[in-house]
Amino acid sequence: VKIPELQTLRASSARDRVEIVDQTRLPHARETVVLASAADAAHAIRAMQVRGAPLIGATAAYGLALALREDPSDAALAAAHALLVATRPTAVNLRWALDRVRARVSHLDLAARADAAWTEADAIAAEDVATNHALGKHGLRLIQRLAEERRSPVQILTHCNAGALATLGWGTATAPIYLAHIARIPVHVWVSETRPRLQGSRLTTWELRAHGVPHTLVVDAAGAALMRQRRIDLVLVGADRVTRNGDVCNKIGTYAKALAAHDNDVPMYAAVPSTTIDWALDSGDAVLIEERDAGEVLNPGGESIAPAGTSVVNLAFDVTPGRLLTGLITERGICAASASGLEGLFPEHAHG
Amino acid sequence: VKIPELQTLRASSARDRVEIVDQTRLPHARETVVLASAADAAHAIRAMQVRGAPLIGATAAYGLALALREDPSDAALAAAHALLVATRPTAVNLRWALDRVRARVSHLDLAARADAAWTEADAIAAEDVATNHALGKHGLRLIQRLAEERRSPVQILTHCNAGALATLGWGTATAPIYLAHIARIPVHVWVSETRPRLQGSRLTTWELRAHGVPHTLVVDAAGAALMRQRRIDLVLVGADRVTRNGDVCNKIGTYAKALAAHDNDVPMYAAVPSTTIDWALDSGDAVLIEERDAGEVLNPGGESIAPAGTSVVNLAFDVTPGRLLTGLITERGICAASASGLEGLFPEHAHG
Secondary structure, X not given: OOOOOOOOEEEOOOOXXXXXXXXXXXXXXXXXXXXXXXXXXXXXXXXXXXXXXXXXXXXXXXXXXXHHHHOXXXXXXXXXXXXXXXXXXXXXXXXXXXXXXXXXHOOOOHHHHHHHHHHHHHHHHXXXXXXXXXXXXXXXXXXXXXXXHOOOOEEEEEEOOOOHHHOOOOOOOOHHHHHHHHOOOOEEEEEEOOOOOOHHHHHHHHHXXXXXXXXXXXXXXXXXXXXXXXXXXXXXXXXXXXXXXXXXXXXXXXXXXXXXXXXXXXXXXXXXXXXXXXXOOOOHHHOOOOEOOHHHHHOOOOOOOOOOOOOEOOEOEEEEOHHHOOEEEEOOEEEOXXXXXXXXXXXXXXXX | OOOOOOOOEEEOOOOOOEEEEOOOOOOXXXXXXXXXXXXXXXXXXXXXXXXXXXXXXXXXXXXXXHHHHHOOOHHHHHHHHHHHHOOOOOOHHHHHHHHHHHHHHOOOOHHHHHHHHHHHHHHHHHHHHHHHHHHHHHHHHHHHHHHHHOOOOEEEEEEOOOOHHHOOOOOOOHHHHHXXXXXXXXXXEEEEOXXXXXHHHHHHXXXXXXHOOXXXXXXXXXXXXXXXXXXXXXXXXXXXXXXXXXXXXXXOOHHHHHHHHHHOOOOEEEEOOHHXXXXXXXXXXXXXXOEOOHHXXXXXXXXOOOOOOOOEOOEOEEEEOHHHOOEEEEOOEEEOOOHHHHHHHOHHHOOO
């Protein structure tokens, strides 16, 4: 099977640099940027040249490896970890990947650290592809069933970009879609544009086009209307952080789509690699929601869309209560978006 | 009381032209356009130089009067009515105003028609201001109660522009807000930007600023998150068409906000002058939803936000079931968004 990946991140064989696709330039230009230090990696994450929880995690892991290449001391390790973990507050994969690399190297001799860190970052990247593929195979069954029961093509709504561009390959919400497309099950994807940064219109359309998957772009508010018009069979979204009770923190607009899916009996799932589950948080109400610059809202392209001086609040994420979701798709299978659902698939994380 | 109006439409005393504010140029320029014929009026409505159900109705009424000035024949009357009624399919005020002017003049001598039509258009415009003021006074009571019970300033979310710019004065959803502001009750308005045409960010911010009402701009999807964060006390929206059962057809995004208001026990009302009620339709499911150009979605300003050739569906409106709304605010008072609620206030329209 050809892996739907878009070379979002390529680690050099000399282990001294990482090349990324600058996602702020898509869809009109595909440009790459070289990261040669932890500072470069931190900038790429902060500026959202790389985005998507899994890709942020891998980029940060390589950033830590690059820092250790320059200075493998404990102080340098701590400083690079602190720098990178502070770049984005909401995605849990970021801290998970950084902690994993740090744990792998902190007991090693200084001379061995950089190489071990790089090897660990490589493992995180490879595991992401394998995890998404496994997750995709579970999600594929949902699409197969809809193709048999309902209609063809299966009409799938997605939001933001939980695609190949958000990962090292396959994407999360898109993995079932790409597998269905490869298996010649007809699918049509409704792409929600995802204001303010327009990751749906800028990125998801771009990668679906690159892979030949039919799709149609709509504004965010149209998702609910399309569901009421019975034009959507399935909603698939990603997640930036899932709490133990199955609450899903994801791009702003996910909660409204879940309310509409629930009101119209449209099945809706979040695609969740286990690296995105924050077992330390009991509920989504405890997740820190990133607020970003007013400029993202005021300037979707060219001139400002509001009078000069207009006050803006720019919430980047929202929390969807698990009760509104049909389930979570993980690399181990599909479960209810609840504590018992998650603990059934991940018994090693069950409370006491 | 100073009327919050923005000279959206000024009829000349010579009864030969109408001057409108070109709302496609706001917020960065306030330019006026002169309408001297029915064709001019039809273009202004189609191009959305004037928009908002009440303002569309008044503009069309003057358009019919201008047509009769040129040619008062039955054929010309029928042609102008047909031209104007086809400009926008969703707002019911358009047909209501055109039918009212036609009924007023069709039995008159040809020589008397143009003047009578103009007088009728003047009446429609004047009644709109009075209706909105009456509606506003009923809505004001809701805000007064929240100011006493909950907090100050009262946090009000609105969507699209159901403001002074959508009417001849006061606005519909904004009428209670302006009356509260005039009565020195502190209010803060959350303005939903309203993709694709951004009437929230382009128009509502502009007119709230013109009247000194504090406000903050957010993307459409943020409304639901703000309600979940308990940062909204009241949701006030307008309507393009309300059916007998209390279903509200309004700008795309209204339905999702109603779902969120309902899920979070936030009171939500549609402000509905009775001219917006379509007594001929039993349910919102029967309303024809206008689909508009892809360009509105693809070009929010400057360069396209999606790859060239991206397919788009652009639904301009959605239908909010009455069951999700706390009520409807009309010029006769506040009622449940249901057939019995509406028939209680408008017994003359109750079924036989």
